[in-house]
Amino acid sequence: MQTREDIFNILRDALVELFELDPARISLDSNLYQDLEIDSIDAVDLIDHIKRQTGKKIAADEFKSVRTVNDVVEAVYRLVNSPA
Known part of the structure; x- marks a missing residue:
């Protein structure tokens, strides 16, 4: 089980690596x-990166509602901690 802090750190690293952000x-x-x-194409790349990291895919419909980094952390947290 990953904590929200773990997910944030992975996500921050991904944003730095993929999009060269500070x-x-x-x-x-x-x-x-x-x-x-981040634009819509970048968002698709981010979803793909999350899938590779977690082995689970965030539904595109769910990702449409995210606006902040915290929204992504919460979506990934629910995804990785949900029963299979």
């Missing part, structure tokens, strides 16, 4: 689209 810009309150300038 880690200091990434907080739980960061808006993916406005603060971090």
Whole structure:
């Protein structure tokens, strides 16, 4: 079982690696689209990266509702901690 903090750290590392973002810009309150300038294609890359890390895929419909880094952390937390 992963904690929310573990998921945040993995997500922050992914955002830095995939999109060359400054880690200091990434907080739980960061808006993916406005603060971090993630576009829809980047979001697909991020979903794919999460799938490779967790072995589970976030549904595109669920990802449409995320706006902040914390929203992604919560979605991944529910995904990895849900019964199979």
